[in-house]
Amino acid sequence: MPPSTSRTLISSSSSCQICPIFSIPRRPFATSQYLFSLPPESPKYIEVPRPLQSSYPVKPRVKGVLPVPRDIFQTRSDKKKGSLEFLNAAAKEPSSTTVRRGPDAERIQWKQRMAEVRRKNLRQGVMELRTRKLAADRIHTAYSRRRQQEHEDLVNRPEREDERLTKPSVSKSIRDFLAGSLHTTPTAEQVEERRLRHEKREQMKEMERKDALHTLYMQARNFIVTEEQLDQMVEKAFGTEENPVGWTHSNRGLSPWEEGMPDTIQSMLSRVQKTAGSSGYELANQRLKKIAEELTGGKI
Structure with missing residues (x-):
């Protein structure tokens, strides 16, 4: 807010309106708020129309987290808090109630009255806290049991007809597994x-x-x-320098291409089919070999 003008300045300006030094604009008297009396950084500097219906006040955001309340009834002694034994041990009565005389008698009596008030407040506070804790535990237990019962009812409720008619086809083993009807322990059979x-x-x-x-x-x-066996097999397969292996029927050709083009897949298949269809010699030989293997108990 701008600083207010002193009364002397206003009185002098009102008395001498002709002098330009003391001529300042005077605020007119009206019921409406003067707009330029608000600084530009004010949120009310620009007038924004508001609805006729009043809105609810915004709740302020409370920062921070409340600590977990400790259990005040947890004690290391065998006496439970809230019992008469604990209260008698915590707020013991004075051993002597003699009336003091002297200059400090009034102060001592005042201290005795304050001690009695503290003992009374301790007993009353512990009993009220114990009653409130029992009520809170009872409410929490009832709420937990109700939620557990609702959960069991939802789990064990029968299947609805629309769910049964619209559910996808599932095998019986999977249905039994989901229903929990499978036997976890195998039977003797x-x-x-x-x-x-x-x-x-x-x-x-x-x-x-x-x-x-x-x-x-x-x-x-x-x-x-x-x-020696390796040398014999090599000479049998490839021959020697004096007697090389021939690739023709007369054993004179030194190249496998002298007999012509190698057999194709079609020629080999046609030869096998012709042999199997024209003569049963190969088939009989294979059957005899299998019979001999069965009789001897091994491969031949």
Whole structure:
């Protein structure tokens, strides 16, 4: 707000209106508020129309967080707060009630009265706090039980007809799992069935292991284990410098391309189909081989 003009200045200006030194604008007397008396930084400097209906006052935001109230009835002694034993031990009565005489008698009596008031206030305050705590615990317990009962009612309520008709198709095992009707502990029949299935699976593994070992034993006779056998197989496959391997029927060609183009997939398939359809020699040979393997118990 601008500083107010002193009375002497106003009186002098009113008395001497002709002098330009003391001529200042005088504020007219009116009931309306003078607009320019507010500074520009004021929120009311610009007039904003307001609704006729009054709005609710905005609640101020309380900063900070209230601390958790401590449990005043938690004590390390075996006496519970609020009991007569605790109150008698906390606010003990005076051992002697003799009336003092002398110059300090009035002050001592005043101290005794104040001590009695403190004992009374302590007992009354503890009892009221205990009553309020019991009431708060009772309200909290009732609220918790009501919420728990509402939750159980919502969980155990039957399925609505519209939900049953509009829900997607789910398998019975998943429905049982969601409903909690699956048996967590297997029965004796299930345990026996699982044991037999496990024994059968182990027997199959043992048979496959023995078959693989026998096949390895039968095929081990063709393994190359010495350098002499390796030299013989190399000479048999590639020949020697004196007697190279021939690629023709007369064993004279030194290149595999002398016999012509290699067989294509179509030619090999047609040859196999022709052999299988025209003669049953290959099929009979394969059957005899399988029969011999079954009789001997291993690969041949």
